[in-house]
Amino acid sequence: MTIRLQREPFDAASEAAKLRRGRTDIGAVVTFTGICRGDESGAKLVAMTLEHYPDMAEAEIARHVEAAERRWPLLGVTVIHRHGRIEPGEDIVLVVTAASHRQDAFAAAEFLMDYLKTRAPFWKQVEYAGGKNWVDAKQSDDALADRWARPSGRPEAAE
Amino acid sequence: MKLRYFAWVRERIGKPEEEIEPPAAIATVADLMGWLALRGEEYAHAFENPKVIRAAIDRTHVKADTAISGAREIAFFPPMTGG
Numbered sequence: 001m002t003i004r005l006q007r008e009p010f011d012a013a014s015e016a017a018k019l020r021r022g023r024t025d026i027g028a029v030v031t032f033t034g035i036c037r038g039d040e041s042g043a044k045l046v047a048m049t050l051e052h053y054p055d056m057a058e059a060e061i062a063r064h065v066e067a068a069e070r071r072w073p074l075l076g077v078t079v080i081h082r083h084g085r086i087e088p089g090e091d092i093v094l095v096v097t098a099a100s101h102r103q104d105a106f107a108a109a110e111f112l113m114d115y116l117k118t119r120a121p122f123w124k125q126v127e128y129a130g131g132k133n134w135v136d137a138k139q140s141d142d143a144l145a146d147r148w149a150r151p152s153g154r155p156e157a158a159e
Numbered sequence: 160m161k162l163r164y165f166a167w168v169r170e171r172i173g174k175p176e177e178e179i180e181p182p183a184a185i186a187t188v189a190d191l192m193g194w195l196a197l198r199g200e201e202y203a204h205a206f207e208n209p210k211v212i213r214a215a216i217d218r219t220h221v222k223a224d225t226a227i228s229g230a231r232e233i234a235f236f237p238p239m240t241g242g
Contacts, residue, residue, distance in 0.1 A: 034242055050241070051166055053234060056218035081241065093242055113242055119220065121234075122241025123166035134167045137238030 001065050001077050005057055007084040009091060016096050019076040026075050028102040030109040032095045038088035040135070046127045050083040050092070053121035057081070064115045068097075071111070072104040079112065081122065111148050118145040160227075162195075164205070165236035168212065171205035181227075188214045189223040191233065205235075213238060 002019075004010075016031045036048050065077050076098035086092055095112045099105040116122075124135040163176045185194050189209065196206040206212060214221050215234045227233060 051169075052241070053163070053165055053215070053218075053236070056215055056234070059218050060220075117242035118239060120241040121165065121215070121236065121239055123237060124240045125166070134237065135240045137240055141242075 001062070001069070002079070003058055003061050003065065004080045005052065005054065006080065006082060008082075010080045010082070010094055012091070012094050012096075015078050015080065015094060019078055019096055019098050023075070025100060026098045027100045028105040029096065029098045030102070030105040032093075032109050032113055033091050034093040034113070036086045036088050036090050036092055040126050043128055045088055046129060047085050047087045048092075049085045049125045049127065049132075050081075051123045051125065052081075052083045056121050060120050061116070064112060064119065068108045068111055072099065072108045074099050074104065074108055077108070077112070079116070081116065081120065083122065114141070114145040114148060117141045160230050161232045163232060163234040165234065167237055168205050168235050172201050186226055186228070187223065188216070188221060188225050188227060188233070191227055192223070192235070211237065 012031055012033050016029050020026045020029055038045055061079050061081070065079060068074060068077065074097055078094065078096040080094040082092055093116060095109050097105045097108040099108070118141050126133050126135055160179060161176060162179050164172050164174070169175050181191055181194055185191050192206045192209045192212060195202045209223070212235050214223065216225060216227065216230045217232055
C-alpha cells in the first residue's frame, strides 16, 4: 500500500507502472484520476485550494485501503491526494488498484473514491474572479459512500 | 486538550488550534460544542448549527454523543469535500 499526501503534481502513468513492475500475478490495473474542472455550477473557476488535516488524513486513508484489502483480493493499492492550490486542468487525486481480475480492481477503486469524497479530512475552497467559497458536501456523494455499507455494494434502487 | 479547527470552522473562530481545559461537566463532543459556542461571537458563529459540524477525537471520526474524557486532540470541521 502506498499513500502520499503532497502539494506537488503526480504522474499517474508512472505510479501505475510502479505498482505492477516485475509482477505476473496482476491481471488488471485500474487508474482513477480526479481533475480540477474549470467551472463549478456554471461559474468560472480561477483555482481550488485543498485544506487537509495532515495526521488524520493519512491514517483515515490507510484505514479505508485496509478495508478495501479485506473486501477484495487486491495485489496493490496506491492513493495520492494533493493539497494546496490547484488550477483547472491539474490533477487532484489518484487511486490505482491492482488485482488478478478486473471486477475487483474496478470495485475497489470506486469504493476508495467514494470514501475519499466523504470521509477523508480534506476541504475544497474554490476561487472565482469575485471571491472564494467553501465547497458544500453533496448528499449524492454521501449516498454513494453509504451504498458500500450494504453487502451487495449496489445502490438501493438496484436491489 | 488540544482543539483543532479546519476550513470554515477555522476561519470563523479565527485560529487553527488552541489548548483548552473544559470543565468536568462537559462530557461529550456535543457538550463541548455547546460550551465552546458560549466563548464569544466567533465561536457562536462557528457552532451556530452544530448538526453540520463533524468531529474527530485523536484523529478518528466520532459522533456527537461520544465521550471526550481522555482525549488528547479534538478536531472540529465541516463535512469533508475531498477526492
